[in-house]
Each structure stands twice: as structure tokens, then as C-alpha cells.
Amino acid sequence: MSTTESTNGALLSLRGITKRFGPVQALSDVTFDVPAGQVTALIGDNGAGKSSLIKTIAGLWSPDAGQMLWDGKPVRHTGPREAEAIGIKTIYQDLALCDNLDIVQNMFLGHERLRSRLLDEDTMEMAARQTLKELSVTTVRSIRQPVASLSGGQRQSVAVAKALINEAKLVIMDEPTAALGVAQTRMVLDLIKTLSGRGVAVLVISHNLNDIFEVADRIAVLYLGHLAVSGAASDFNRQSAVEYMTTGNATPAGAA
Amino acid sequence: MSTPPAEIKPTEGSESGLSDAELTSAAPEVLANSLREYLEASWRRIKGGESGALPVLVGLIAIGLFFQLENSEFLSDGNLVTLLGEAAIYIVIGAAETFVLLLSEIDLSLGYGVGVGGFAIAELIAPPVNLPWWLGVIGGVVAMGCFGLIQGTLITQLGLPSFVVTLGGQLALLGIMLELANVDPTAVGGVIQIDPNSPIYKLGSDSMSPSLGWIVLAVCIALFAAVTLNRNRSRRSRGLHTEPIGVSMLTILGVTVAGVVLMYICNANRSHFAVIHGMPWVIPFVLIIILAYSWLLSHTRTGRYVYAVGNNPEAARRAGIKVKWIVTLGFIMSSATAALAGVVYISQQGSVSTDIDGGGLVLYAVAAAVVGGTALFGGRGRMVNALLGGFVISVVYNGLAIMGVQPAVQDISTAVVLIAAVSLDAVVRRRAIVR
Numbered sequence: 253m254s255t256t257e258s259t260n261g262a263l264l265s266l267r268g269i270t271k272r273f274g275p276v277q278a279l280s281d282v283t284f285d286v287p288a289g290q291v292t293a294l295i296g297d298n299g300a301g302k303s304s305l306i307k308t309i310a311g312l313w314s315p316d317a318g319q320m321l322w323d324g325k326p327v328r329h330t331g332p333r334e335a336e337a338i339g340i341k342t343i344y345q346d347l348a349l350c351d352n353l354d355i356v357q358n359m360f361l362g363h364e365r366l367r368s369r370l371l372d373e374d375t376m377e378m379a380a381r382q383t384l385k386e387l388s389v390t391t392v393r394s395i396r397q398p399v400a401s402l403s404g405g406q407r408q409s410v411a412v413a414k415a416l417i418n419e420a421k422l423v424i425m426d427e428p429t430a431a432l433g434v435a436q437t438r439m440v441l442d443l444i445k446t447l448s449g450r451g452v453a454v455l456v457i458s459h460n461l462n463d464i465f466e467v468a469d470r471i472a473v474l475y476l477g478h479l480a481v482s483g484a485a486s487d488f489n490r491q492s493a494v495e496y497m498t499t500g501n502a503t504p505a506g507a508a
Numbered sequence: 509m510s511t512p513p514a515e516i517k518p519t520e521g522s523e524s525g526l527s528d529a530e531l532t533s534a535a536p537e538v539l540a541n542s543l544r545e546y547l548e549a550s551w552r553r554i555k556g557g558e559s560g561a562l563p564v565l566v567g568l569i570a571i572g573l574f575f576q577l578e579n580s581e582f583l584s585d586g587n588l589v590t591l592l593g594e595a596a597i598y599i600v601i602g603a604a605e606t607f608v609l610l611l612s613e614i615d616l617s618l619g620y621g622v623g624v625g626g627f628a629i630a631e632l633i634a635p636p637v638n639l640p641w642w643l644g645v646i647g648g649v650v651a652m653g654c655f656g657l658i659q660g661t662l663i664t665q666l667g668l669p670s671f672v673v674t675l676g677g678q679l680a681l682l683g684i685m686l687e688l689a690n691v692d693p694t695a696v697g698g699v700i701q702i703d704p705n706s707p708i709y710k711l712g713s714d715s716m717s718p719s720l721g722w723i724v725l726a727v728c729i730a731l732f733a734a735v736t737l738n739r740n741r742s743r744r745s746r747g748l749h750t751e752p753i754g755v756s757m758l759t760i761l762g763v764t765v766a767g768v769v770l771m772y773i774c775n776a777n778r779s780h781f782a783v784i785h786g787m788p789w790v791i792p793f794v795l796i797i798i799l800a801y802s803w804l805l806s807h808t809r810t811g812r813y814v815y816a817v818g819n820n821p822e823a824a825r826r827a828g829i830k831v832k833w834i835v836t837l838g839f840i841m842s843s844a845t846a847a848l849a850g851v852v853y854i855s856q857q858g859s860v861s862t863d864i865d866g867g868g869l870v871l872y873a874v875a876a877a878v879v880g881g882t883a884l885f886g887g888r889g890r891m892v893n894a895l896l897g898g899f900v901i902s903v904v905y906n907g908l909a910i911m912g913v914q915p916a917v918q919d920i921s922t923a924v925v926l927i928a929a930v931s932l933d934a935v936v937r938r939r940a941i942v943r
Contacts, residue, residue, distance in 0.1 A: 333828055348823035350816045352887040361816055362827030370807045377748055394749065 296474035311335030339421030405436030475500035543754030575907030586778030595902035602876025602894030604845035612886025617677035619866030625850030656843025660836030698862035712855030715786030819887030
């Protein structure tokens with residue numbers, strides 16, 4: 253298994269991404285691909301550089317060295333707005349929803365539809381309903397209820413729907429199943445599959461190997477800031493994944 | 509704790525397939541298909557702590573009954589109109605404070621903002637400047653808006669706490685007000701009189717003729733009914749969930765009754781010596797401000813962003829909202845609105861004086877907003893809350909005055925009532941959060 257891959261068909265390709273914070277080398281020479289229509293799982297121990305990497309992709313900071321290819325073309329965004337503009341949507345652990353706003357208002361926050369410069373609530377409501385339907389989110393009775401009243405899984409659904417309605421091509425999910433119950437985890441995993449089934453590239457960060465092996469098409473393992481390995485999920489098993497995460501290597505039997 | 513079955517299968521669990529949390533927090537109109545269901549949903553919300561304006565309404569009725577039993581003069585037509593006039597300034601500064609409270613900030617400079625706004629307008633429309641009254645008002649509003657811009661910029665760009673900046677701002681405005689009185693040779697003893705022929709003077713002293721009042725009321729109710737029914741028809745035709753027709757009718761009926769009662773009270777003769785009747789102009793002036801601000805908050809992007817920033821600035825920032833600008837805008841709006849309160853002040857006093865109680869006014873601003881139901885910690889509240897809250901303050905002051913209570917006791921009693929109202933609100937809302 254090699255750590256460099258061809259850019260064929262990859263929506264996002266990272267080439268030698270490096271990021272330093274003073275003496276701390278957060279990311280060193282990270283190279284891997286995120287293809288469209290597939291779920292790529294990014295795993296690694298605490299401090300392996302997962303958060304640094306997604307923040308780089310999301311445009312919160314720019315890398316010190318290396319290149320990002322988007323649809324084969326080099327991009328270098330200087331802020332999250334630019335990353336969003338090309339279709340990179342990040343769903344952080346804390347979900348970044350406004351509790352006092354309802355589902356529709358949250359889904360369109362920052363991208364409100366207007367009619368004669370005023371909020372076009374009806375159009376937004378219909379579009380929101382359509383998107384939730386496409387994502388098979390059926391557990392919310394009314395999309396006009398404030399998100400404060402929603403369960404963790406439902407909030408996750410709203411966050412995903414928000415990304416989708418704003419024409420996401422790549423959705424980055426940071427620990428989407430953390431702190432969720434069994435049924436809600438089930439719901440979120442289904443959501444991730446639906447999302448990639450619609451041709452969206454999904455990059456999932458998770459500690460939960462059960463969830464990873466259930467939804468991931470591809471797996472990339474970070475170890476101490478560099479990419480230990482990346483490849484098809486079928487090339488991994490639980491043991492090899494854990495070994496890569498904890499040591500950066502795997503015994504030959506595990507690596508398959 | 510395991511996940512409730514209602515989570516995955518909406519048909520299980522509670523009868524309607526909703527969790528208790530959903531049932532209590534969702535707006536009644538989104539759950540109800542009939543008037544009866546609507547009322548039931550509303551009641552569940554109240555029990556769940558999402559009481560909205562109800563506590564303040566109940567409190568208002570209780571206080572009103574108390575004063576009426578103490579002195580039957582309280583609910584007389586004449587005194588009710590006086591009450592509405594007295595409430596005007598509390599309502600407008602309450603609306604000013606609402607802008608910043610929604611953003612989880614506070615503006616303590618508003619009290620002397622009323623004074624500076626009042627002085628600026630009074631001097632602009634008097635000799636030697638002699639601007640037309642409306643240009644004078646614009647001048648005062650813009651001047652205060654600039655002051656708000658400075659405060660907002662300091663708060664957002666330097667990351668300073670708003671209470672410190674606006675506390676300093678209060679002192680600065682006091683100084684500016686004294687200086688404005690100082691440089692004006694016509695300000696005798698720190699007082700500028702308003703020309704009794706000026707429309708600004710008449711705003712506070714004159715009334716609509718009763719017939720004009722009825723015509724305006726009829727037009728307003730017709731417009732309200734048309735807008736309500738048209739919106740419902742449009743939503744229904746697009747297959748969106750619409751409030752039951754009975755609810756719309758009941759709302760329109762309620763507005764009509766309230767409007768007719770208000771107009772009837774205003775149009776009764778309230779003088780023992782000559783005939784004085786009609787709605788004081790200051791009432792529509794205040795209602796237009798509240799209506800315009802409500803509309804701004806509910807129908808524009810900026811209004812939506814005010815709520816988003818007030819609840820979760822980080823989420824707002826990630827959504828691409830210019831958080832610092834929205835907060836700055838909140839302070840511009842609060843200061844500019846203080847100048848509008850200055851218009852109410854000088855029109856009712858017939859003059860503006862450096863003796864204005866800016867320190868007291870800012871307390872009323874916060875109290876009017878919070879008593880009415882606007883949260884101190886941002887993201888929750890509406891302009892209509894300031895309307896109700898301002899009314900409560902004037903009822904308490906007026907009622908105590910009619911009872912013949914000493915001013916010192918009036919102040920203490922008002923403080924007790926206001927803090928009690930805020931506490932009641934906090935207790936009711938804590939139930940909503942704990943649940």
C-alpha cells in the first residue's frame with residue numbers, strides 16, 4: 253500500500269501538506285485523496301493531527317507547505333468563506349447551530365433566499381423540506397421548531413441538510429456520532445451513506461471503529477502529524493487500523 | 509439514558525409521535541390543525557415555561573386591578589391616556605435596549621443619549637439654526653447613530669465588555685449634553701424651550717381628531733386582516749403548514765377589539781373644563797417605531813443575523829455573518845433610537861433640560877425590555893416585549909402616584925416591582941431550560 257495515489261477522479265487531493273505552530277510540527281507532508289461519492293474516514297489517536305488537517309482543508313488556516321488540488325486544479329483558500337464557496341462544508345463537533353432559530357432558519361443561515369430584498373420564508377421552507385426528504389430525515393415533525401428542542405441525531409441531520417442545501421461537494425464531519433445513542437448513531441450513519449450516495453465526497457473523523465468500518469469506503473490514518481497509510485477500507489481490519497493509529501505501522505498480516 | 513422510541517419511529521411513544529421537548533417548544537401553529545389543537549398546544553407551551561408575553565400580561569392585569577381597587581381614578585379614561593403617554597418614552601428606550609440585549613450586550617449610555625438627542629434636535633430646530641423639524645430629528649438621530657458607531661467599534665474591534673464602554677459612554681454623553689447647553693446662548697439655565705407651534709411640540713401635546721382616529725384605525729385593521737389572510741392563502745396554496753383559519757380570525761378579532769377599546773378610551777373627553785379628546789399623536793409615533801423595528805427583525809437578513817449572533821456568535825461567524833458589524837449595528841440602532849426617545853421627551857416636556865435623569869432612564873430601558881420578556885443573555889426577545897414592559901413601568905409609577913405615595917417610596921416600590929417581575933421571568937424560564 254502506498255501513501256501517494258493518482259489524482260484520477262479525486263475531488264480533493266492533498267499533496268505534501270505541512271503545518272507548523274512554532275516548534276510544534278502539526279502536519280508533515282500529508283498526501284492523500286478524497287474522491288467524490290465515497291466516504292473517506294480520517295482516523296488517528298489524539299494529537300495525530302486530524303483537527304489540524306480538517307482546519308487546513310476548511311480554510312481556517314493555510315498550510316506552510318504543500319498543495320491542495322480541487323477537481324485537479326490547485327487551490328489555496330485564505331479563509332473559510334473561500335473554502336465554502338467552492339463547496340467544502342465542515343460540520344464541527346459542536347454543530348454550530350443557533351438554538352433559538354428554527355430548522356429552516358438554521359439551514360439557510362448566512363445564505364438566506366430573498367425576494368425584493370426581504371427574507372423569502374416560504375421558498376426557504378419548501379427547499380428545506382425537500383432537502384430533508386431527500387436525506388430521508390423523517391423524525392422531525394415540524395421544520396419550524398427551534399433546534400433547541402431536537403435530539404443530537406436530529407441536530408446532526410440539520411447540520412448535514414444545511415451543508416447539502418448550500419451545494420456542498422465535500423462535507424467534512426468531525427466526530428459525527430460522538431455522544432449519540434444507539435438509534436441516533438444508526439440514523440447518522442444512514443445519513444452519511446445517503447450523502448455519499450448523492451455523489452458528495454464525505455470526510456469523516458471518528459474514534460469509533462465500528463462506525464468507521466460500517467460507512468467508510470476509504471480510510472486514511474494519521475500518526476503524529478504524518479500520514480501512516482491510506483487505502484480502501486477493505487484493506488483494513490480492526491487490528492491493523494488500531495496498530496496504525498497507535499504505532500504508525502502494522503504487522504504484515506494486518507496490513508493485508 | 510436510552511433513546512426514546514419516538515426518536516426513530518414517529519408513530520410510537522407519545523400519541524402524536526413527538527417527544528415532550530418538541531411538544532412544548534414548537535410553536536402552536538406548526539402543530540395544530542384546528543383552533544382547539546392550537547389552544548391545547550399553546551397551553552402546553554405555557555406549562556413548559558415557554559410563556560412568551562403571558563406573565564407580563566397577567567402581571568399587568570394584577571397590578572392594574574390592585575391600583576383600581578385602591579383608587580377608582582386609576583382606570584378612568586383620562587388617566588389611561590395619561591398612562592399611555594407616560595409609557596411612550598419607556599417603550600422607545602426599551603426598544604433601543606432590545607437591539608443590544610438581543611445581541612447579548614448591554615448599552616448603559618442610553619439615558620443621556622436621550623438628553624443629547626433631545627438637545628441636538630431642540631437646538632437644530634430653534635434659532636439660530638432654524639432647520640425644519642424633520643431635518644432636526646434626522647440630525648439628532650444621525651448624531652447619536654455616530655456615537656453608537658464609536659461605542660460599537662470600540663466594543664467589537666478592541667473586544668471590550670460593552671458595559672464598561674457604554675458606562676464610559678454615559679459619562680461622555682452627560683458631558684456632551686452639558687456642553688451643548690453651554691454653547692447655546694438661548695439655553696437659559698440649561699433649558700431650551702420648544703416652539704409651541706413646532707410639530708415636535710404638538711407630537712406630545714396634541715391629539716388626532718376622534719374622526720381621524722376612527723378612520724386610521726379602520727385602515728390599520730383592514731390592512732392587518734388583508735396581510736394575515738393573504739399570507740395564509742399564499743402558504744396554503746404552496747402546500748405549507750398554515751395556522752388554522754380559526755386562529756387567524758381570532759387574531760384579527762383580538763386586534764380589532766383592542767384597537768376599538770384603545771380608540772374609544774382616547775376619544776372620550778378627558779378634561780373637566782374644556783373638551784379634550786382624541787388619540788395623542790405620540791401613541792401612533794411609538795407604535796410605528798415598534799412596528800418598523802419588529803418588521804426589521806423578522807423580515808430582513810440583518811434582523812435574522814441579530815438573533816443568530818445573540819445566540820451563538822461562533823455559529824454565526826461560521827455561517828459567514830459579519831459578527832462584528834452586526835454587533836456594531838446594534839449599538840448604532842440603540843443610540844439612534846435613544847435620539848427618537850429624545851423626540852418623545854422634548855415633545856412631552858415642551859423643553860429640554862440638563863436636569864434630565866439619564867441614570868434613571870437607562871434603568872427603565874433595561875427594565876422595559878426585560879420585564880416584557882427579552883432575555884438578558886441574548887437571542888431571545890421581541891420589540892413588542894418593550895411595548896409591554898414600558899407599559900408596566902408607567903402603570904406602576906402612575907398607580908403609586910395616584911395613591912399619593914411619596915416619591916421616595918415610589919422609587920423603592922417601583923424597584924421592587926421591577927426586580928420581582930424580572931425574577932418571576934427568570935424562574936419561569938429556568939423551568940424551560942432545566943427540562
